Amino acid sequence: MNDFTAVVADIGGTNTRVALTQGTKIRRDTIRRFRNAENTGIEPILTHYLAELQESPEAVCVDMAGPVQDGVGQLTNLDWRVETDRLGATTGAKTVAVLNDLQAMGHALAHIGDDSMQQLLPGQPSGSRRSDVRLVVNVGTGLNIAPVYHSQGLTIVPPSEAGHISLPPQTGQEMRLLDWLAERHDTPSFEEVLSGRGLERLYAFMCREDGTGTPLPAADIMAAFGEGQDRAVRTLRLFVRFTGRYCSDVALITLPFGGIYLVGGVMRHVGPHLMDLGFGEAFADKGRFSDYMAQFPVQLMTDDYAPLAGCAGHLAEQMGLVH
Known part of the structure; x- marks a missing residue:
């Protein structure tokens, strides 16, 4: 798979975490954490971050705790609006995406290892086919699920309530x-x-x-x-x-x-x-x-950075670099 440089961000209720990627891998040494209360949106955070690291990413993906539709997301517990057009203008990236945080978790499954998991029930796996349906169950501030499908080289994570x-x-x-x-x-x-x-x-x-x-x-x-x-x-x-x-x-x-x-x-x-x-x-x-x-x-x-990995994986698919 060809490497590419992307900036990915995970907007939580209190903090936003930002990192650079090399292909689908998160560069752990580039992870930074920003307090949401000290910023007016994701754009100033990305501007500051990219200036500090002196990077010009080819792609950008942001995941957030809130509904996303047609490339526009609204934070559930924060008065921030995230739009693909503004992200592209801020970063100069050509490939831009916005995901719900649970969708990002779904996209992460193909890109994190067994060391990021604790087995509870072994099941009877039908094999390692990526076509097997997976299911993310989130129990946190709220409760929701994200079924994860893989078809024709794309990971599909439909929203639910x-x-x-x-x-x-x-x-x-x-x-x-x-x-x-x-x-x-x-x-x-x-x-x-x-x-x-x-x-x-x-x-x-x-x-x-x-x-x-x-x-x-x-x-x-x-x-x-x-x-x-x-x-x-x-x-x-x-x-x-x-x-x-x-x-x-x-x-x-x-x-x-x-x-x-x-x-x-x-x-x-x-x-x-x-x-x-x-x-x-x-x-x-x-x-x-x-x-x-x-x-x-x-x-x-157990991987706290799984949403960032999901953003990176989603961008790689959008760019046609993984199948």
């Missing part, structure tokens, strides 16, 4: 939870329990069930879990049960024989404990389809 699938209770406790959530949210969805705020809601519900206790922020819940506090442990078990169930539900829709990849801020903290807390059992709990579920490998993605 699958975090808003209705939450189905299966036990008496879950029915009480649904009633409790319905008092606060008209139609409780999986995102109401599988997200940072969702973890807090589950803990608050446990306080109500116990008739005592004070709701806690997510960081304090994880700290209490680390100390073995009973209510926090029960909260995490319920959280993981819903995680396994959600992953199995969306797997039956997309049939990701190439693997399921868990990402997101909450997963970075909960991920190492998933198997001990019952993820495998919840994932397989599909009645007569339990054996079928064993086909799907499940991995925890």
